[in-house]
Amino acid sequence: MKMQIKTKPWKNLAMIALVAVLALLTGCSSTQLGQLVEAGMLATGQDPESAAQARQAASSLSGALVPVDEETERSLGSGVAVQAYSTIGKRHPNEALQRYVNLVGRTVAANSDRPDLPYTFAVLENSTPNAFAGPGGYIFITTGSLGVMKSEAELAGVLAHEVAHVSRKHILRTYRRASMVGALQQSAAAMDANITQYTSLVDAASDTLFDKGLDQRFEYEADLVGTEIAAVTGYDPRGLLVFLSKLNKISSAGGGWFKTHPPMTQRINRLNQFLTRELGGEKGIQQGERFQRTISAHLR
Amino acid sequence: MILWTTRWQHAVALFCCVLLVSSTAVAAADVMYVRVAKTQVRAGKTSSSAVVAEVPQGTRLTLKTKTGVRYAVQLDDGRQGYVSRLHLTDKAPASGGLLSAVGGIKDDRSPTERRTAVSGRGLSEAAKKMASNESLSKDAVSSVEKMEALAASISDEQVNRFRREGGLVR
Incomplete structure (x- = not known):
């Protein structure tokens, strides 16, 4: 017994x-x-x-x-990237523009708290201002966002915001909240063999990034961390704030950032407080000239 | 049996207490290490302050105060200044022990994360199969490949030149 x-x-x-x-x-x-x-x-x-x-x-x-291994994270990210090109917009054909955005992105990513990831950036042809980050460092920005900007500091602020989503593993933490932990524990090789499960993970991430939006707390955190990354890199730390303030004034900018991000006025207020409290003495570089030269030559 | 079980459970509770105490001790340590390729120790709390020293990845720094976005630190040679908290980690550089080194910093990733130490670029096999099964456009797949190829073609030196030409500090 x-x-x-x-x-x-x-x-x-x-x-x-x-x-x-x-x-x-x-x-x-x-x-x-x-x-x-x-x-x-x-x-x-x-x-x-x-x-x-x-x-x-x-x-x-x-x-x-238990953390997710990097190869699995990047495998999911490449799947999200395929979905982005399928549903959000085509890759902008100008290689000089793509290269410029990558250089700005890599410059800020090197100053993040996860600097060794192989980040990759891309411009999507979509007139709605938006940007998002897939797992593993696949970061996208739309032509609509670039069209609103006037300086490299604004671009750096937005890309640093997306880098912060990756460095703080926001999408992976979203999976955990959705009880998809078991599927995430598999190696990339195991995912190769179970495409149904892989596809459901990619679909869930894409749905969050393109449609539902991340948890508001993650967005606020990315605002502050991204602004800090841009400041440490040497850019004017107000770049993201300036960009968000412009979006807030564009009444026609439905969807995109408005659809997937928290209320703009709250974000602007929190960022203003953070800038005053922590980065009040930072001046930084605007680089309006290099940005305008590149954008006018390759986008407008 | 009852006695054995009670002792075993006490041992579990004791072990958890030891873990809690040891993790608290680690958190209270006043030493941190440079996480990025190199960082600048500055005389003041802003990026326009004079540079006291430029230190490479893995350099040990003693924390003086841990407030705000730049921590006050002291180098082993006695010089003091401020460093971005984003550039610091509490993980010590590898010393040839059981843990392997990645980029000069002790690899603090779990065995699961270390399962693939080298994370290469390229569209995964799973993503290719998904695109095929879901009848996603070939253009979408080739766009990811172009995106990866462009990123791989940009060297760290080119990024550094871009940063210098833009007048960016670091």
Whole structure:
């Protein structure tokens, strides 16, 4: 006869927490960790129901803690990029313009808190002002956004905002909130073999980035971190603020940033407070001349 | 059996306490390291302040104060100044131990993240299959390939030249 021992809930929680920490150290998948917890509890005489509950809890907790590997992140990002070109707009054909945007983007990304990722930037042909970042550093900006800007500092501010989404892993954290942790724990090779699951992950990310928008807290964080990145790079830290203020005045600019981002006035107020409090002494470079020369030669 | 289980659970609780205490100790450490390729230690809190020193990735800096967007630091040779917090990490450079080095900084990624240490450019096989299954346009796929190729063709030196020509500080 199997002995069953009732234990207090906090003790189970302590064990689950311990196992989740071990997940970080050993690299086990969340599923494996859950199975390990269940087996351990059954071996020590716990009842099967408690063991099953603990397995689920351990899987969720370790999944939330174990990071996604970079190759998987970039694989998802390349899928989102394909979707972007399919649904948002074609790649602008001017290579000099694409190169210029990449140079500005790489300059700010080198000063981010995730500088070693192979970031790649692209201009999409779409007249609605918008920009978004896929997992792994695939960053897009529309011709509509470039048309509103007057300086490189504005472009740098917007690209730095998108770099901050990538460096803070906002889309991956969105997956976790949506309980898609198990699918994310797979390697890129495993995703290659399970296209149905891969497609559902890419569709979920694309739906968030193109239509629903990220959590408002992530947008506010990207505003502040992006502005800080632009300032450290040497650009006028007010670039993003100037761009957002212009959008706020364009009544016809429905969709795009208005559709997928929090209320503009709130963002402008928060950014103003941050600039005054933390970056009041920063002047920085506008680079209106280089921007105007490039844009007028290749876009307008 | 009951006695063994109780001891085991106590051991689990004790281990969690040790982890909590040790993580608190790490967080309280007053040493940080340069995360980016190189950064400038400045005499003041703005990017226009005079440069005290230019230090490479992995350089150890002692924290004096940790407030605002630029932390006050001291170099091992005694010089003091301010560094962007974005350029600092609490992870020590690799020292040839169990953990492998990536770019001069101890690799703080989990084994899962390290599963693929080299993250190359290029459209993934999964993305290609998805595009095929979903009948997405060939133009969309080739656009991602062009995007990747352009990014790969731009060297760090070209980025640095662009930065210098633009009069950007760093």
